[in-house]
Amino acid sequence: MAHLDKTFASFDTFLQSAQAAYAVNLTALNSSGVSGDAVIAVGNVEEGGEQYVNVAIVADSMEAGMGVPQHIHGRFDDEGNPMDSVSPDIFSDTDRDGMVEVLEGVGSYGDVLLPLSEDGGLPVTGDDGQFVYIQSFDLNDAANFFSPVTMTDYTGEDILPLNLREIVLHGVTVPEGIGAGTEGEVDGSGGFTQLLPAASGEIEAMSIEGARGLLEQMRASTGKTLVADEGGDEVNGGEGDDLVLGASGDDTLSGGSGHDDVSGGAGNDRISGGMGSDVLAGNGGNDIIAGNGGGDALFGGDGDDFLNGGFGFDRLNGGGGSDTFFNMGVEGHATDWVQDFSGEEDMLQFGASGATRDDFRVDYAITAGAGDDAAAEAFVTHVPSGQVLWALVDGAAETSIMLHSGGDSFDLLA
Structure with a gap:
């Protein structure tokens, strides 16, 4: 079953009987200072044909009170086979404005495969800049899988295997003047730039017990x-x-x-x-x-x-x-x-x-x-x-x- 509600306790209940578990260590992009962790659990196929993937994310030092675009990204080779996604580095900054913008990062982590939304909208950070997110998606519901960047439709199979995929969080405050004269979301105007990548991390396989331990650490950090x-x-x-x-x-x-x-x-x-x-x-x-x-x-x-x-x-x-x-x-x-x-x-x-x-x-x-x-x-x-x-x-x-x-x-x- 999917977890009963958006709590760490119900996520842990789901995790105990999950088919597989994964972890993500989120590290800062674009000097955002953001850090965090994620746990992903894939459940077994249920009687009605549903198969849920549950995602829990806790990140710190994000912009307070702002919506967070976030996604599972992935790359494919010319024949459509999944390739390993990686976090971008400074060499991805092709316009040399000091920031790796959305399209500049696509070459490293790939297109958006699954928007990590909340009831169809953007989840919001807390007043202290901490971001806590728990959500469930049916792998067999194709409506969940699409790219708002390239407008490409995907399926649940496209995010598999998860250990070749990447999670990216967006939203960075940029100092005025950076990116002046360049194209993209960083153009010199400064201020909060919701599309700019703030943190990313590669999805890695983890034991169920290891994932439960990490989930408990994440829960404890949200007090x-x-x-x-x-x-x-x-x-x-x-x-x-x-x-x-x-x-x-x-x-x-x-x-x-x-x-x-x-x-x-x-x-x-x-x-x-x-x-x-x-x-x-x-x-x-x-x-x-x-x-x-x-x-x-x-x-x-x-x-x-x-x-x-x-x-x-x-x-x-x-x-x-x-x-x-x-x-x-x-x-x-x-x-x-x-x-x-x-x-x-x-x-x-x-x-x-x-x-x-x-x-x-x-x-x-x-x-x-x-x-x-x-x-x-x-x-x-x-x-x-x-x-x-x-x-x-x-x-x-x-x-x-x-x-x-x-x-x-x-x-x-x-």
Whole structure:
């Protein structure tokens, strides 16, 4: 299958069952300062006849907030057989203006075979000049393969074998005066020149595990720090390992994919971690905190907080106030370890309605390193499914464990 969405996590899922994997080391052209990496994965033919090639690119030092023309290029001999594409050098600068322009580079890397577009348009760099791109193309959809340079139509077979092909990214700011009196996109006027090649790299075969390792490095490099405004804001970290900080308002904060650190600030915040192993803190206010996927650590802080670990084995700490610890009770939601449950103030909430007291069992056992080694943990099991929903650290000291399900609440120790 094609990857499910434009995230590193879904790309990695696709990559694990891919037919072949490739890597690209992108190096600067035309003194752009751009550098980066790409991973390409070719999937198996699917039941409907589709065969997807997925492309992930991360590049730094590009012009901020600009659309990026980018393509897979390739050369052919006189008989139409694929030839090895290479990155151009200064000797490709035939008009001697100091810049290798689009048509000057074609002799080295060949014509455009596959435009790496995004929903039919140009993908855009971030405000910091980082460029992150993840996209999927069906090799058997001929509409994907054409050259906007020569207006030639190609097919998916023309980009194969990929280890003879090249990726080129475009968009360079040129100083005024360079190229004056010459033809081409560099003509002395200066400024941002979207067509000018900024970086290129030859596609090289790589093992699946090697490609997964490179993809993880690329994902880690996309992290950023985002801070909410004072009046209540909505902030999404997106890709990468992000630091997302709330302010004094009632913020909606999401780490997005990656391993994120999200902190809510003083207001009544809604905080979610997304995919990845995240650290989520509500701090002040009555917060709603959801870990979603991965093994997360949730900290409510002061206030009456609602903590939902989500899928994976999570650690929950409500902090001060009367807190609610939610477990959906479905397969994959796993066991949430609650570090500071208080029978006098806190509540467990079961996701399904209609449950009764008899549907739950409390067992006790000491878990080394979980809390006080002399005190047992209380393990709350949903009897019909056999799933352990919560592990209450040092829970044997509690005389009451309240659980809410649907419209009913009951004490598991009564």
